[in-house]
Amino acid sequence: MVNMFKQHQTMILVAVSFISLIVVIALTLGRSRPENTIPSDNVTTSRFQLEDPTDTLDSRSLGNINFLISDDDLPRELPVYQILNRSKTFSETMAIARGFGIQSDPSVLNDIKDGTIFVWREDSKYLRVEMRSGLVNYKPGPEDDHKNDTSGNFLDQDTLIFVAKNLLENSPLLKNESISFDSIEYFVPTEAETFRVGDRDEAALANVKFVQSVNGFRLVNDLARLGTLSVIVDRSGNIFSVSIDKLPSIELIDNFPTALTNDIKQNPKKVTVYSLAGGSIDTKFDNVIVDGQVFIDDIEIVYLQKTSGDQNFLQPVYLLRGSTTLLDEIVEIELAYPAIKNSGF
């Protein structure tokens, strides 16, 4: 009798467990989003033949990529913009120089990739403007720099940001532009002529980054370590260098269907490395193969601008953030994937 009761009880419990399992599955299924219901994208994308926005990034091989993100995190469509006018004219370039207090004539040089480049050397000042991309680099000097000097007190962070922002907002390029503070990182001198991103106490320089936005998303370029608007200062707040890769004139083309996780899964070789170790400029990670597990747990949509200027469209890109093990260190990693579904195919 007792055995029968126990058998009966066991059967009931097994049945209850099974029903519970069915209920959990049903609930999970009910909560899941329906499959992609976006309209066919062939018509719209084929009209423009969007170039691959990530083809200038680091295409080194990657190990296993584990994505802990879902389609819930991704929009179904995003706008693409046509770049109307990014290059600089001679008079615009001269105006930039005057804005930095430079009066002399430039050296006019030609680069096999980047086209015409104007360079000024006046007293200790250095100004470089790439005509096609509009990229501007400015170094006020003096040549006796403090890029490896880690002595003395570092100015507090708010002061560093104020100094950098003040310089950008008063530059002739960004006077009427809206910029916002993005991040600050500290460069620690390491091996000969290289740096790593490290603690403020050990650092010689601070890289204060600002951004412009497109459709509410950050504008970034293919120099992850510098960013689009960078001011590098020493411990006393003296400007070491300024880099300005501003948002060009753009015009909305249309909204386009976006890539979803399954697209990334099917095209793993289109995943490129945007940055390693928090954008470290330590060259020890150059050419190091990422052969360990990569865990991606965050995604950001950005608009990616190529510093070559060789670009017709401003497109959104997924920045996939996570971590991996590289040279026995756990380091942050940012991967890139074109956000528009058929971009670059």
Add this chain to the structure above:
Amino acid sequence: MAASGEKSQVRQLAEAGGKKAAKVAVKKAGKAIAKKVAVRVAAGAVSGGTAAAALLAVDALRAAKKIGVKTIKTAGKVLGSFIILAHMMIIFSIAAVGTTALSLIVVVPVAFVIIFTIINTGALVVPPSDVFSPFSPQGQFSPFATGSQGSRFIDATKQSLTGNVFENEDLPLRVNYEITITATEENLTNISIEDNCQAINADGSFECPQFLVINTSAASSFPSMGVPLIDTEVAIPDQIITGNSLTFEVAAEFDERYADSIVTNTVRVTADSESASGETSFAATSIIIGEAPACPGPIWPVTVDSGQTYFVNQGPGGSASHGPPARSVISPVGVPLPPYEAIDIHPVDSSRLEDKLVIATHPGIVIGADKDELGGKFVKIRATCGLNFVSQYVHMETLAVSDGDIVNVGTELGNIGMTGFAASVHVHYEFRDLRGGFRIRPGIAGFPSSDPPPYMIVPFIPKEVPFGCVGRGNCGVDIP
């Protein structure tokens, strides 16, 4: 940010995989590390598929949230399902049944739900791609062949089947070359092949003889002997299947004009892979006949023919930026880093840059012509003149060469400049070995002297530059 020792400990704990370990890890680390632990363990749970790991991951996530880390949305959702189910199963099972039933009830449904949830949430695992370093020469290092350079999707090689070193007495000479193009990771389509050649002697560069196709792996469709490779309608296949190769042979005959010369021959392959278009790889090989030009030549890497003047502002090694490293004396692979075999050359007048050109100091192939935030614009040249080294020219203002270009002594590489982390106009001129390592001088304490000789010494450069010198006066070398 946690210190590196703490990071290491956290990592060890996380990898140990125990619940207690995860809690300790989360307590010990800052929020960034806690997040990493959570993600790591969560990923372990997803791929490992055990209820224990799932619970562990949930704990790690909760702990991470307690200290301010945002919910990892998907992982949380996935693991939320795990914990409900796992707790329910355990309670029912313990109350009612024996070991066998427990296994059936707990393990099977949990495994099922893990698989189902992975599919449902879009969490995915991408298999690893083949290990490949784009700018590392493949295969054996050779002083005459570069191996494949460029795209990871295309492996291109070119080698002499006849040998690489000849005497003038061997002329006239016929040399056979083999070219192999392999689809490494994906099928290749829209394949185009470009062949370039330069002969170099002490008087400069001159034309190569005509190259003739003599055999291919697609022999039936290839033109027969007598058709030049570079302008034939070579029957390149519509595609090369992954793992397969296209191999063919070309030949050239060298007469007495090629005495005392280096003949460098490149092949550049452009193709579309399934996930990228316009991929390019190249390879080069060279032969040396008689007394070839010096390698490297005894010249400075800057032009002086229009009256330009320069000075050396920093020598190899020393306590300034050419090392040895003051703060971290251990390299990533655990060996001490020697001083840089590099010098900095500054123009006396840096106001005008148009006629201040950087030039190559030896015959070779450009294996890197690019820019980065640190070095600015730079050129790396792989020697093809009989010795294994790479010369580097850094902080340039412009580039005049591209990857795969053949260069000779005196070839213009671009304008001198101060791009990257340079505070003054100069060229950082350096030699490294083929793995990107450093040349090591004999007599430097703590370093073996068995490395090939450095090139920052007479006769490779015109004057001795004092080791470790800093400043014009201290270095005492003006150019010319």
